[in-house]
Amino acid sequence: MKINQKLFLQFGICIIFFGLIGILINNLTINLIRTGLGFNFSWLFKPASFALAEHPLPYTSSDSYAWALFIGWLNSLKVIVSSLILATFLGTLIGFARTGTNSLLGLISAGYITIIRQTPLLLQLMFWYFVGFLGLKDNMFIQIKNILNISNQGIEFSGLTFSSEFLALLFGLSIFTSAYIAEVIRGGILSVSRGQWEAFRSLGISERKGLTLIILPQALPAIIPGLTSQYLNLAKNSTLAIAVGYSDIYAINDTIINQTGRAIECFIILLISFLLLNLLITNTMEIINRLILKSREYS
Amino acid sequence: MLKTYINSTIFFFKQIRKTIFLNLFNTIITLLIILLISVASIHAFKWLIFKANWKVVISNLPLYAFGSFPPDEQWRPATWIISLLLLSIFTLCGPEWRWLRKNLLIVWLGTIPLGLYLLYGGLGLSPIMSRHWGGLTLTILLTVFSSLLSLPLGIVLALCRQSSLPLTQKVSSIYIDVMRAIPLIAVLFFGQLLIPLFLPLGMEIDRVWRAIFAFTLFVSAYIAEDIRGGLQSIPNTQIEAANSLGLNQYQIIQFILIPQALRIALPALTNQSIGLFQNTSLMAILGLVELLGIGRSILANPEFIGQYIEVYVWLACVYWIVCTIMAVLARHLEKRMTINQANF
Incomplete structure (x- = not known):
């Protein structure tokens, strides 16, 4: 009786679900036929005929759409990895300041965290881009013996040039994510029992040494999962690059849709690129997690 | 002494x-x-008092609040926002009468049809198209409607993911995982583009509702995961006890699982709605003139060109204040819920 009921229920849900999908696909095909687009991927190999300001690999506007998308993916990866490192560094510092004994420092980092977390990321990115970088003077603003040049074109550091779009995105993303990472680190540090603090203090180990050698290794297993989800959020937030004009994977998809009108194909491509990015981040974090667990076993 | x-x-x-x-x-x-x-x-004080030109904010205050709503009708969104504000203050500092506290939720729910009526018009008020909505009004509207619609969808998705029927479980798992993997701006952009493609011929939805649906589809996946966390933390003995009392499947879900899961997931849910409020700013890139969009269009006005800092600082203040109000309300709600739990 019970099994029959379950089967019946599942059958009903099945019919409703596939019926709904059928109606949607039917509507879609009707609309696609009406607009005369159809569904195929052969356009990927036609010349893209748009220029990209930033390309880590050689790219000209006569290259194919597929190559342009790959360049965009690399651009995304570049900004994600660099802001991930900067955000972790900043976030760790702020997390330590928040949990440390100096109450003034704790107060300031708490203020930093509330201001950053209670305002939208897009607003912060625009602030960094329009005020932080485009607000600089046209001519070289700071010049230190031709090693470091800062201007509204970006920063040039001993031959390496970073565009102002990239830097605005880098700063905005890192500062935004660092506030969240600081909370993750703080949670991890608080999860270590008070006895451990008292123990190393009574052994006469200095505060800084105790924090890095005794508290942090124990806090890491609690920190890593939170850190992974923050990194995934950072990867997703990096698509706001379009607001400052940095050509990441989403911005290039946007341009292609405006040129060719192939929204559904581009949606699938975007989905796959983000799946790849997410897999990359989660697998790397998994390896790091395993390394940490391994290092604890032997010591 | x-x-x-x-x-x-x-x-x-x-x-x-x-x-x-x-x-x-x-x-x-x-x-x-x-x-x-x-x-x-x-430096900040010097800038605030002497250097900053606050004309860009002061002379455009109605724009920030209501967008391009017709000036004669601006009392309508103003009434809505002020009633929401008064209700928040009343909830936080009002008297502790029992009957009043019980009916407060109904009053809160009543603000939604009130807002729709005041904005759309009809029935004695002159009708106003949704393309005239804007500013803080639109931001609040997007937040309220998306979070209200995504809560039931999220509950259904979470229950489906926990169910023993393999098909529903698979489908909702795939939906949740895919939605959580893609960035919000992509969902919003393709929502604007693709929702018309999936609709039958001749049927149209305006931009605001397309945005609300896209937000709902996105946020419900996150809400589903939060509620699933709540569902998983309910001990199995409760379901066994309910079974032995003779409750059927639906009664268990309705009276045992959902109330407890919601209570456990409450902090996460309120965080989601605060996040949603901030994320409505993404619609500024996609052509809606909500709070940030209004800021952008004011900056594009030749009269105020280049006054980025004033506008951004002002917008940051507005976002910060509303977020803080929401956070305080959320903490109040959480406290109340835990007090109830102790009484039971």
Whole structure:
């Protein structure tokens, strides 16, 4: 009786679900036929005929759409990895300041965290881009013996040039994510029992040494999962690059849709690129997690 | 009297010494911070009072609040926002009468049809198209409607993911995982583009509702995961107890699982709605003139060109204030829920 009921229920849900999908696909095909687009991927190999300001690999506007998308993916990866490192560094510092004994420092980092977390990321990115970088003077603003040049074109550091779009995105993303990472680190540090603090203090180990050698290794297993989800959020937030004009994977998809009108194909491509990015981040974090667990076993 | 006063000041200074000037390193850091703060605040004050030109904010206040809503009808969104504000203040500081507290939820729900009526018009008010909506009104509208629609969808998705029927479980798992993997702006952009493609011929939805549906589809996946966490933390013995009392499947879900899961997931859910409020700013890139979009279009006006800092600082203040109000309300709600739990 019970099994029959379950089967019946599942059958009903099945019919409703596939019926709904059928109606949607039917509507879609009707609309696609009406607009005369159809569904195929052969356009990927036609010349893209748009220029990209930033390309880590050689790219000209006569290259194919597929190559342009790959360049965009690399651009995304570049900004994600660099802001991930900067955000972790900043976030760790702020997390330590928040949990440390100096109450003034704790107060300031708490203020930093509330201001950053209670305002939208897009607003912060625009602030960094329009005020932080485009607000600089046209001519070289700071010049230190031709090693470091800062201007509204970006920063040039001993031959390496970073565009102002990239830097605005880098700063905005890192500062935004660092506030969240600081909370993750703080949670991890608080999860270590008070006895451990008292123990190393009574052994006469200095505060800084105790924090890095005794508290942090124990806090890491609690920190890593939170850190992974923050990194995934950072990867997703990096698509706001379009607001400052940095050509990441989403911005290039946007341009292609405006040129060719192939929204559904581009949606699938975007989905796959983000799946790849997410897999990359989660697998790397998994390896790091395993390394940490391994290092604890032997010591 | 004097002695206790002196003692307490000495204690205060000792405490300060203990927390701020513990050792040389700490002292240097503290002095540096004080120097930095004083320099920064002097510059900030100088800028705020002498250099900043607040005309760009003051002369455009109605635009920030209501967008391009017709000036004669602006009392309508104003009434809605003020009633929401008054209701928040009343919820936080109002009297503790029991009957009133019980009906407060109904009053809160009543603000939604009120808002729709005031904005759309009809029935005695002149009708106004949704393309005239804008500013803070539109931001609040997007937040309220998306979070209200995504809550039931999220509950259904979470229940489906936990169910023993393999098909529903698979489908909702795939939906949740895919939605959580893609960025919000992509969902919103393709929502604007693709929702018309999936609709039958001749049927159209305006931009605001397309945005609300896209937000709902996105946020419900996150809400589903939060509620699933709540569902998983309910001990299995409760379901067994309900079974032995003779409750059927639907009664268990309705009376045992959902109330407890919602209560456990409440902090996560309120965080989601605060996040949603901030994320409505993404619609500024996609052509809606909500709060940030209005800021952008004001900056594009030749009269106010280049006054980025004033506008961005002002917008940040508005976002910060509303987020803080929401957070305070959320904490109030959480406290109330835990008090109820203790009573039971």
